[in-house]
Amino acid sequence: MSTTESNGTGGSVASQVASTNGTKASSAKKGSPVGKAATWADERLGLATAAKKNLRKVFPDHWSFMLGEIALWSFVVLLVTGVFLTLWYRPSMAEVTYTGAYDQMRGLHVSEAFASTLDLSFDVRGGLLMRQMHHWAAMLFIAAMMVHLLRVYFTGAFRKPRELNWVIGCLLLLLGTLEGFTGYSLPDDMLSGTGIRAADGFVKSIPVVGTYVSFFLFGGEFPGDSIIPRLYTIHVLLIPGLLLGLIAAHMLLLVYHKHTQWPGPGRTEENVVGYPMLPVYAAKAGGFFFIVFGVTALLGGLFTLNPVWAYGPYDPSKVTAGSQPDWYMGWPDGALRIFPGPPLEYSFFGVTLSLNVFLPIIVLPGLMFTILLLLPFIESWITKDKRDHHLLERPRDAPGRTATMVALMTFYGLMWMAGGNDILAIVFDLSINQITYFLRVAVILGPILAFIITRRWCISLQRKDNEDLLHGYETGIIMRSAQGGFSERHEPLPLDKAYALTQRDPDQPVALERATDENGVPSPTTRSGRIRHRLSSYLHGGGIATPTREELEEAHAHAAHEHELEPAHDGASDRSLTARGENTPH
Amino acid sequence: MRLLNRSAGRLTRGRRGPLAGLVVLLLGLLMTGGLYSAFAPSQQAAADQASADEELVAQGRELFLVGCAFCHGKNGEGIETSDGQQLGPVLVGVGAAAVDFQVGTGRMPLAAPGQQGPAKKQAYSDEEREALAAYVASLGPGPAIPSEEDWSLDGLTEEEQEEAVVRGGQIFLTNCTACHNFAGSGGAMPEGGYAPNVRETEEEYVYEALLTGPGQMPSFSDGNLSQTEKRDVIAYLNSIDETPDYGGFSLGSLGPVVDGAVTWIVGIGVLVGFAVWIAAHTTRTDRKKKGQVTT
Numbered sequence: 001m002s003t004t005e006s007n008g009t010g011g012s013v014a015s016q017v018a019s020t021n022g023t024k025a026s027s028a029k030k031g032s033p034v035g036k037a038a039t040w041a042d043e044r045l046g047l048a049t050a051a052k053k054n055l056r057k058v059f060p061d062h063w064s065f066m067l068g069e070i071a072l073w074s075f076v077v078l079l080v081t082g083v084f085l086t087l088w089y090r091p092s093m094a095e096v097t098y099t100g101a102y103d104q105m106r107g108l109h110v111s112e113a114f115a116s117t118l119d120l121s122f123d124v125r126g127g128l129l130m131r132q133m134h135h136w137a138a139m140l141f142i143a144a145m146m147v148h149l150l151r152v153y154f155t156g157a158f159r160k161p162r163e164l165n166w167v168i169g170c171l172l173l174l175l176g177t178l179e180g181f182t183g184y185s186l187p188d189d190m191l192s193g194t195g196i197r198a199a200d201g202f203v204k205s206i207p208v209v210g211t212y213v214s215f216f217l218f219g220g221e222f223p224g225d226s227i228i229p230r231l232y233t234i235h236v237l238l239i240p241g242l243l244l245g246l247i248a249a250h251m252l253l254l255v256y257h258k259h260t261q262w263p264g265p266g267r268t269e270e271n272v273v274g275y276p277m278l279p280v281y282a283a284k285a286g287g288f289f290f291i292v293f294g295v296t297a298l299l300g301g302l303f304t305l306n307p308v309w310a311y312g313p314y315d316p317s318k319v320t321a322g323s324q325p326d327w328y329m330g331w332p333d334g335a336l337r338i339f340p341g342p343p344l345e346y347s348f349f350g351v352t353l354s355l356n357v358f359l360p361i362i363v364l365p366g367l368m369f370t371i372l373l374l375l376p377f378i379e380s381w382i383t384k385d386k387r388d389h390h391l392l393e394r395p396r397d398a399p400g401r402t403a404t405m406v407a408l409m410t411f412y413g414l415m416w417m418a419g420g421n422d423i424l425a426i427v428f429d430l431s432i433n434q435i436t437y438f439l440r441v442a443v444i445l446g447p448i449l450a451f452i453i454t455r456r457w458c459i460s461l462q463r464k465d466n467e468d469l470l471h472g473y474e475t476g477i478i479m480r481s482a483q484g485g486f487s488e489r490h491e492p493l494p495l496d497k498a499y500a501l502t503q504r505d506p507d508q509p510v511a512l513e514r515a516t517d518e519n520g521v522p523s524p525t526t527r528s529g530r531i532r533h534r535l536s537s538y539l540h541g542g543g544i545a546t547p548t549r550e551e552l553e554e555a556h557a558h559a560a561h562e563h564e565l566e567p568a569h570d571g572a573s574d575r576s577l578t579a580r581g582e583n584t585p586h
Numbered sequence: 587m588r589l590l591n592r593s594a595g596r597l598t599r600g601r602r603g604p605l606a607g608l609v610v611l612l613l614g615l616l617m618t619g620g621l622y623s624a625f626a627p628s629q630q631a632a633a634d635q636a637s638a639d640e641e642l643v644a645q646g647r648e649l650f651l652v653g654c655a656f657c658h659g660k661n662g663e664g665i666e667t668s669d670g671q672q673l674g675p676v677l678v679g680v681g682a683a684a685v686d687f688q689v690g691t692g693r694m695p696l697a698a699p700g701q702q703g704p705a706k707k708q709a710y711s712d713e714e715r716e717a718l719a720a721y722v723a724s725l726g727p728g729p730a731i732p733s734e735e736d737w738s739l740d741g742l743t744e745e746e747q748e749e750a751v752v753r754g755g756q757i758f759l760t761n762c763t764a765c766h767n768f769a770g771s772g773g774a775m776p777e778g779g780y781a782p783n784v785r786e787t788e789e790e791y792v793y794e795a796l797l798t799g800p801g802q803m804p805s806f807s808d809g810n811l812s813q814t815e816k817r818d819v820i821a822y823l824n825s826i827d828e829t830p831d832y833g834g835f836s837l838g839s840l841g842p843v844v845d846g847a848v849t850w851i852v853g854i855g856v857l858v859g860f861a862v863w864i865a866a867h868t869t870r871t872d873r874k875k876k877g878q879v880t881t
Contacts, residue, residue, distance in 0.1 A: 066864065108752060140853045154602065304839075321766060326842050421774075427840075431778035
C-alpha cells in the first residue's frame with residue numbers, strides 16, 4: 001500500500017524553494033542552540049531517520065478517530081495520579097487506630113489500608129483531588145475504550161488487516177475492567193469490602209474448583225489478611241504492565257496499518273488523505289491530552305466519587321443500600337440480579353451447585369467477551385471477504401453488522417438497568433420486583449427487536465441516500481408552476497458528497513454454493529455453505545445497491561431537462577417563492 | 587400552786603375515765619385530718635387534670651372516629667379484609683410515639699391505599715395530633731412521645747460528644763445503612779416500598795421511628811438499642827449533616843450508579859464534544875495570508 005499523502009498544500013511549495021537571487025554563494029548560518037542539540041542527539045541516537053518518516057505521517061481527520069485518544073490520555077492521567085496515590089497508600093490489612101482528621105471515624109480500629117485512604121483524603125494536601133481524579137479517569141478510561149470500540153465496529157474498521165488489533169483492543173477492555181475492579185477494592189471501605197465479598201461468592205459458585213480457587217485467592221477463608229496486598233500488586237504492577245504493553249502494540253499496529261479513512265474524492269484503498277503528524281496532529285493530540293486532563297481534574301474537583309469516609313471501614317456485618325460496582329461491572333451485576341434463583345440452585349451429597357450465580361456472573365460475561373473477540377472473524381467467515389479494507393463504511397451501509405452491535409448494546413443496556421434496579425426503583429418511584437420481571441423478558445426480546453428495527457432503519461437510510469443521489473437533495477425552496485401547483489426544488493448533491501455516497505461495496509448476500517458438482521458428487525462444504533448463505537442473506541439481504549453510472553447520468557439529464565421547464569427558478573421572477581421568503585440566487 | 591395542783595389533779599383525774607380513749611382518738615383524728623388538709627395537694631387540681639386528660643382522650647376519640655376508624659376500627663382494633671389482608675393494623679399498644687410519628691410526618695392519614703404511605707404535610711394541627719396520641723395511648727400501654735432530652739447531647743463534654751458521634755456512626759452503619767444507604771439517602775424495598783431519606787427527617791421523628799418501627803422497619807426498642815445508642819445515631823446523622831461535602835457535589839449520595847451516569851453523560855459527553863470541536867478546527871490550507879495575492 002502506498003503512503004501517497006496529499007492534502008493540497010503542495011501548490012505553493014515550488015515557488016518558495018529559492019528565496020533570493022543573490023550572486024554570492026550562501027554561507028552556512030551559525031546553528032541555533034536547539035539545532036545544535038538536535039544534531040548532537042541525532043548523531044548518537046539516529047533520531048532523524050526515524051523522525052523523517054514519522055513526523056510526516058499522515059492521519060485522516062474526523063472527530064470519531066479521536067475517541068481512542070480519550071482512552072489513551074485518561075490512561076496517562078491514571079498513571080500520573082496513581083503514582084501520587086502509591087506514595088501514601090499502605091496496602092495492609094493490619095489493624096490500626098484511626099487518629100486522623102475525620103471526626104466521625106476517629107478512634108476506630110480500622111485496617112491500615114482504610115486508614116491510609118482516609119489520610120490521603122483528609123491529611124495529604126491535594127490527596128482527595130488526586131484520589132477522585134484517579135477514579136474518574138478510570139471510569140472515563142473504560143467508557144472511552146467502549147465508545148472507541150463502537151466506532152471501530154460500526155465503521156467496519158476491524159476488517160482485514162486489523163482483526164488482531166481488534167483482539168488487542170478487546171483484551172485492553174478486559175484488563176481495564178479487571179484493573180478497575182482491583183482498584184475499587186483497595187480502600188477497604190464498606191463498598192469495596194462488599195465488592196470483594198461478592199467476588200468471593202462468584203468464585204465459589206464455580207463448580208468443583210470454586211472453593212479451592214477462593215481459598216487460593218484469599219490465602220484461606222474470606223476475608224483473611226492477604227487479599228488487599230495481593231490486589232495491590234496486581235493493580236499497580238501486573239495489569240498496568242500488561243496494559244502498557246498492549247497499548248504499545250495497539251499503537252504500533254495502528255502506525256503499521258495506517259489509519260482508516262472515510263470514502264471521499266481522492267481517497268482510495270491505496271492512500272491516506274489527511275494531515276501530517278507534525279505540526280497538525282502533534283498539536284491536536286497534545287492539546288487533547290490537556291483537555292482530557294482538565295476535564296478529569298474538573299470532575300475530580302467538583303464531584304464526589306467513592307466517599308470512603310461515608311462508607312466507613314469494611315466489616316462483614318455491614319452493608320449499604322445501593323451497593324453497586326462501578327459502571328463497567330454493572331451489567332454482570334444486573335444479570336445476577338434478574339437471573340431466576342430457586343430452580344437453579346441444587347444441593348446433593350452435601351455439595352451446593354449455585355448455577356443461579358455461576359451462569360450470570362461467570363459464564364455470561366465470558367460468553368459475551370468471546371463473542372466480542374470473535375466478531376471480526378465471524379463477519380469475515382460469513383461474507384468470505386478476505387480483501388484489505390482501509391476505507392470505512394458508514395453504519396447504514398452494513399445493516400446486518402450495525403444491527404448486530406445495536407442488539408448487543410441493547411442487551412448490555414438492559415442488563416445495566418438491572419444492575420441499578422434499586423436506584424431506578426427509588427428515583428422513578430417503581431416497584432423493584434416489577435422492574436426485575438420486565439427486564440427478564442426485555443433482555444431476550446429487546447435485542448431481537450433492536451436488531452430488526454436497526455436493520456430496517458439502515459436500509460431505509462440507504463434508500464434515502466440513493467434518492468438524494470438520483471433526484472438531488474431537498475433545498476427547501478418551494479416553486480409555484482404556471483398552473484399554480486407547488487413543488488419543492490431539488491438540487492444535485494455536491495460532487496464530493498455524491499462521491500462519498502457512491503463509493504461503497506454493494507451489500508449482497510453470499511451466493512449459495514452448488515450442492516453437487518456437474519457429476520452429481522455432493523460438495524464437501526455444502527453444510528457450512530448453507531449456513532453461511534442463510535446467515536448472509538439475513539445479515540446482508542435487503543440492502544440497496546448504489547445507483548449505476550448510467551442511472552446517475554440519466555437522472556441528472558432528466559433533472560436538467562426539468563429545470564429548463566422552470567423559468568421561475570432564476571429568481572428574477574416574482575412568481576418564485578422560497579421557504580425563507582427571499583430569492584436565492586443560483 | 588395549790589390551785590394549779592388542784593386543776594391538774596382535776597384533769598388527770600379523768601384520764602382513766604371511760605371516755606378518755608374516745609376523746610384521745612377523736613383528738614388524734616382531728617389533728618391528722620387537720621394536718622393532712624393543710625399539707626396535702628388540692629383535691630380539686632387533681633380532679634381537674636384527670637378531667638382534662640379525659641377530655642383530650644375524648645377529643646382524640648372524636649378525631650379518631652372521623653379520620654382513622656375507617657381502616658383502624660372504631661376502637662383501634664384494626665380491620666381485616668375478606669382476603670385476610672389488613673385494611674389497617676391494630677393500634678392497641680402502639681403508644682403515643684407511633685401516632686406522633688405517623689401523623690407528625692404526614693404519613694397518616696393515608697391519601698390512598700398503597701405499598702407505603704409517603705411522608706407529606708401534616709393533616710392535623712399539633713393540638714389535634716396530641717389528642718389523637720392521647721386517645722391511642724389510652725387504648726393500651728406503649729412507648730410515649732420522647733422528649734428532646736432523650737436525644738440531646740447537652741451536658742456532655744466535647745470529648746464525650748465526639749465519642750457519641752463515632753459510636754453512633756458505627757451503630758448507623760451496622761443497623762441502618764442496609765436499607766437507608768450509607769449516607770441515609772434511602773433505598774428500595776420490595777414491591778415498590780422504600781426506606782426513606784433520613785437526612786431529611788427531624789430528630790424527633792428519627793427517634794420515634796427507631797422506637798416504634800413504622801411500616802417495614804424493624805423496631806429498635808430500648809432493649810434493642812438503648813436510649814443512649816439511639817441518641818448517638820441521631821448525633822451521627824446531625825454530624826454528617828454539618829460536615830461539608832468534602833469531595834464536591836455529592837450527587838445525591840446514591841452510590842456508583844449515579845457516578846456511572848455522570849461518567850457517560852458529563853465525562854464522555856464533554857470529551858466527545860471536544861473531539862468534534864478539535865476535528866472541526868483544522869488547518870485551513872485555503873486561508874490567505876495578509877497581503878498575499880491569490881495565484
